[in-house]
Amino acid sequence: MAGLATVLGSGAMTNSIDDATKASTILLMGSNATETHPVIGAKIKQAIRKGSKLVVADPRKTELARLADIHLQLKPGTDAALLNGLLHIIIDKHLVDKEYISQHTEGYEQLAEQVKSYTPERVSAITGVPVHLIHQAALTYGRAAAAAVLYTMGITQHSNGTDNVLAIANLALATGNLGRPGTGINPLRGQNNVQGSCDMGALPNVLPGYVPVEQANQRFGQIWQAQLPEQKGMTVGQMIDGGVRALYVMGENPMLSDPDGSHVAQCLDNLDFLVVQDIFLTETAERADVVLPAASFAEKEGSFTNTERRVQKVNQAIAPVGQSRPDWQIICDIAQRLGHNWHYSFPGEIFAEINQAVPAYGGFDYNSLESDGRHWPCPETDHPGTPILHAQGPARGRGVFTAVDYKGPGEAADEQYPYTLTTGRILFHYHTGTMTRNARGLGKHRKEEQAEINPADAAALGIASGDRVKITSRRGSVETAVIVTDRVPEKVVFMTFHFRESAANILTGNFVDPVSLTPELKVAAVAIEKVV
Amino acid sequence: MKKINLTINGMTVTAPAGSTVLEAARLAGVDVPTLCHHRELTADGCCRMCVVEVEGNHNLPASCVLPASDGMKIETESQAVVTARKNILRLMLSNHPLDCLTCETAGGCRLQDYCYRYDVGETTFIGDVADRPKVQCNPFILRDYRKCILCGLCVRACREVQCNDAIDFINRGFESQVAAPFGEGLEEGGCTFCGLCLDLCPSGALQSLVGHGEGRVWERKTVTTTCTYCGVGCRLKLQVNDGQVVGISPDFDGPVNRGHMCVKGRFGWDFIHSPNRLKTPLVRKDGRLQEATWDEALDAVARGLEQTRDQHGSSALGVLSSARCTNEENYLLQKLARVALGTNNIDHCARL
Numbered sequence A: 001m002a003g004l005a006t007v008l009g010s011g012a013m014t015n016s017i018d019d020a021t022k023a024s025t026i027l028l029m030g031s032n033a034t035e036t037h038p039v040i041g042a043k044i045k046q047a048i049r050k051g052s053k054l055v056v057a058d059p060r061k062t063e064l065a066r067l068a069d070i071h072l073q074l075k076p077g078t079d080a081a082l083l084n085g086l087l088h089i090i091i092d093k094h095l096v097d098k099e100y101i102s103q104h105t106e107g108y109e110q111l112a113e114q115v116k117s118y119t120p121e122r123v124s125a126i127t128g129v130p131v132h133l134i135h136q137a138a139l140t141y142g143r144a145a146a147a148a149v150l151y152t153m154g155i156t157q158h159s160n161g162t163d164n165v166l167a168i169a170n171l172a173l174a175t176g177n178l179g180r181p182g183t184g185i186n187p188l189r190g191q192n193n194v195q196g197s198c199d200m201g202a203l204p205n206v207l208p209g210y211v212p213v214e215q216a217n218q219r220f221g222q223i224w225q226a227q228l229p230e231q232k233g234m235t236v237g238q239m240i241d242g243g244v245r246a247l248y249v250m251g252e253n254p255m256l257s258d259p260d261g262s263h264v265a266q267c268l269d270n271l272d273f274l275v276v277q278d279i280f281l282t283e284t285a286e287r288a289d290v291v292l293p294a295a296s297f298a299e300k301e302g303s304f305t306n307t308e309r310r311v312q313k314v315n316q317a318i319a320p321v322g323q324s325r326p327d328w329q330i331i332c333d334i335a336q337r338l339g340h341n342w343h344y345s346f347p348g349e350i351f352a353e354i355n356q357a358v359p360a361y362g363g364f365d366y367n368s369l370e371s372d373g374r375h376w377p378c379p380e381t382d383h384p385g386t387p388i389l390h391a392q393g394p395a396r397g398r399g400v401f402t403a404v405d406y407k408g409p410g411e412a413a414d415e416q417y418p419y420t421l422t423t424g425r426i427l428f429h430y431h432t433g434t435m436t437r438n439a440r441g442l443g444k445h446r447k448e449e450q451a452e453i454n455p456a457d458a459a460a461l462g463i464a465s466g467d468r469v470k471i472t473s474r475r476g477s478v479e480t481a482v483i484v485t486d487r488v489p490e491k492v493v494f495m496t497f498h499f500r501e502s503a504a505n506i507l508t509g510n511f512v513d514p515v516s517l518t519p520e521l522k523v524a525a526v527a528i529e530k531v532v
Numbered sequence B: 001m002k003k004i005n006l007t008i009n010g011m012t013v014t015a016p017a018g019s020t021v022l023e024a025a026r027l028a029g030v031d032v033p034t035l036c037h038h039r040e041l042t043a044d045g046c047c048r049m050c051v052v053e054v055e056g057n058h059n060l061p062a063s064c065v066l067p068a069s070d071g072m073k074i075e076t077e078s079q080a081v082v083t084a085r086k087n088i089l090r091l092m093l094s095n096h097p098l099d100c101l102t103c104e105t106a107g108g109c110r111l112q113d114y115c116y117r118y119d120v121g122e123t124t125f126i127g128d129v130a131d132r133p134k135v136q137c138n139p140f141i142l143r144d145y146r147k148c149i150l151c152g153l154c155v156r157a158c159r160e161v162q163c164n165d166a167i168d169f170i171n172r173g174f175e176s177q178v179a180a181p182f183g184e185g186l187e188e189g190g191c192t193f194c195g196l197c198l199d200l201c202p203s204g205a206l207q208s209l210v211g212h213g214e215g216r217v218w219e220r221k222t223v224t225t226t227c228t229y230c231g232v233g234c235r236l237k238l239q240v241n242d243g244q245v246v247g248i249s250p251d252f253d254g255p256v257n258r259g260h261m262c263v264k265g266r267f268g269w270d271f272i273h274s275p276n277r278l279k280t281p282l283v284r285k286d287g288r289l290q291e292a293t294w295d296e297a298l299d300a301v302a303r304g305l306e307q308t309r310d311q312h313g314s315s316a317l318g319v320l321s322s323a324r325c326t327n328e329e330n331y332l333l334q335k336l337a338r339v340a341l342g343t344n345n346i347d348h349c350a351r352l
Helices: A001-010 A037-050 A063-067 A079-092 A098-104 A106-113 A120-127 A131-143 A162-175 A195-199 A212-225 A236-243 A260-269 A327-337 A347-357 A366-370 A439-446 A455-461 B020-029 B079-093 B110-116 B153-160 B196-200 B263-267 B271-274 B293-312 B325-341
Strands: A025-030 A053-057 A070-072 A147-152 A184-187 A245-251 A275-276 A290-293 A302-305 A313-314 A420-425 A450-453 A468-470 A475-486 A492-496 A524-530 B003-010 B011-016 B073-075 B141-145 B167-171 B178-180 B205-206 B223-225 B235-241 B244-250 B284-287 B289-292 B317-320
Touching: A001 A455, A037 A053, A037 A063, A037 A106, A037 A347, A053 A131, A063 A131, A063 A275, A070 A131, A079 A106, A079 A120, A079 A131, A079 A162, A098 A147, A098 A162, A106 A162, A120 A131, A120 B325, A131 A492, A147 B235, A162 B235, A195 B325, A212 B003, A212 B325, A236 A260, A236 B317, A245 B293, A275 B079, A290 B293, A302 A347, A302 B153, A302 B325, A313 A366, A313 B223, A327 B293, A327 B325, A347 A366, A347 A492, A347 B325, A439 B263, A439 B284, A455 A475, A455 A524, A468 B020, B003 B020, B020 B293, B079 B110, B196 B205, B244 B271, B284 B293, B317 B325
Parallel strands: A025 A053, A025 A147, A053 A070, A147 A184, A245 A275, A245 B317, A275 A290, A420 A492, A450 A475, B003 B073
Antiparallel strands: A290 B284, A302 A313, A420 A524, A450 A492, A468 A475, A468 A524, B003 B011, B141 B205, B167 B178, B223 B235, B235 B244, B284 B289
């Protein structure tokens, strides 16, 4: 998001879901959409059946990779090289959109110069993708009348994640695939309200509506009647890693979701004070000094903003379970005890304040969200909403080309740790498993981790599906069952982070992207041994 | 858009050119019964419930596949139409158990609704009954093919929306049935349990195993809301019975998903009533988390945060917000961090 916001002026999905999945060419990168965003995954499959071309760049043979016209099975963490390689061919074959470049962008000459060195042969050597497939993919994207890029954490959760995003933006800008139907740069957000949490300013560097913290008092001093701090705050990783002494956690489970789990545990234990507010006693809550029981989505009302910037209503179906309370009430209770006389009587009153605080939300009416469905920016009541961003050229004026060089992952496989671990989700579970493992059907259907390992590696290690292995990285070890499958290439092993018994993030490292500070959860060097 | 005019049950109806007679009728508020039709899927015309009488036609065409044209005169409930529908229902009942007293779907079964509407209590076609199986091969979907009327909605949903082709018709004529390949389990056939098939099933042949037996359709009120899992933002309806969430039904007006969901959204809702839910505040005393009152817990929170702030300053405080929570809650929590705690140390899991 940091990358997109810099070059375009906004970090959100540029096009709507329906629009992006109707593109004549879809380039899907680092996204196992049929498992992580299943309804979008299905829409991509519908598009293929109606004749759209699909190019998938993913180290794994995901369902969509198998259905794709072209599968670029790159080595984990080599996305920037691949993207530069695609652009190299697109420039070489004169498939760039010169008019768009001259009218709406800056920095093209430098970029063109820089990608010259990314010849298909060199890119093939870095990524492991055959030269002819790189050619085919470049021509497919470059020749399309409208092409959309969709990506997820497979692009961003790298120590060079921002570079990957910038390289995607370069590709889209150079071919003029922006601001029109069926085009765009579309990061699929992984959780129900990541987009909304960002819009609301639950970030250390920006306030609601992406106002930089440096302008806090100027923009919010009056609305909130307070003197506000203007120094950038810390990210999740920095806070946990000794940055703070007291931590208040609402609905997060860093014990399983954050890299280097043993270190996280140690850091949490070192805190002077830890409060966790959640619907279950998570692995993080178990370590807390105070645990506050929160109501689930069925027990409260409010709004979520989905991945395509659509603000939708959440309605209360039942009373809070036990003594649990909606999170907004608990926050108000705490504010009052801290001497702030907040008296919001229901979420609509908070939303009314959001109308004021976030101009892009200015036109929404809480009471008619149910039938609304408009996409932000929606600054006025009668505004139609904005399903496609950057229609009049990039929001910041001109889109910036940023030449990026391929840098290897923070931790490459070596003799001692010869395998590359990559992590993600499966269809049947969600994130740290807090909800899905407590659902009867889902919990029963997939009870444990099944680390994916290639048949050649399995043969070398003498293991078969169902066997248990010990996977070790520089940070720690976990035991897990394996499934032998060619979904993963040789020397790559895939695990989820759903299961506390085989917590993959014990293994991952805290190599972060220098700009976005996103940890490299998609690459870690590991060793594997059979458990007998 | 070009419009056409036709007459339905004596009413002049204007519809967009290209509409079917069924669409034109529904546009005019005329309720034509259908079993095998759904607006999100290709029309098949196989159940024949939607037959209508067209002036000048000798037969009764299925309105779901009949293009409407200017000047057409349609009767949707004429004697011939009603007789045909009664016969169709009797034929269906000849292969459908009349166990509505115990059937999970009773009250939400269109076959039952139409039998009531056309006063068809039993079949007049007595003879062999097709021997079809009842299959339970997963914790999500129960397939009771004895109740299947072969409308094919499930097959088309899987083909056209989920695009998994996990099920299809097998055999011919009397032996016809829907099945996964080689009679194996659904998952082996490529099913990912999106549940759209069972949400479209008009006759109780497909039922949800999650929430099974937890209340009849008429006892369940529904509340439309937005799914709590991924960022797609599917709209869905929570079914509530006696203060408990007991099921989910699709919202075909959901702007993103138009009724489609995934296994998590469709079948993963029951964590809401998991016995593991936190039900009281807990405060650590003597090294152990122990039940406490809200006042005790909130006082402890305020005290803990204030102590750290007093000793080490605001920058020693951190707040993790949540992408699982609402906009309102995220807005409030960052406001709490900035206004009440005096720090920009607020973040959430956008990067995870």
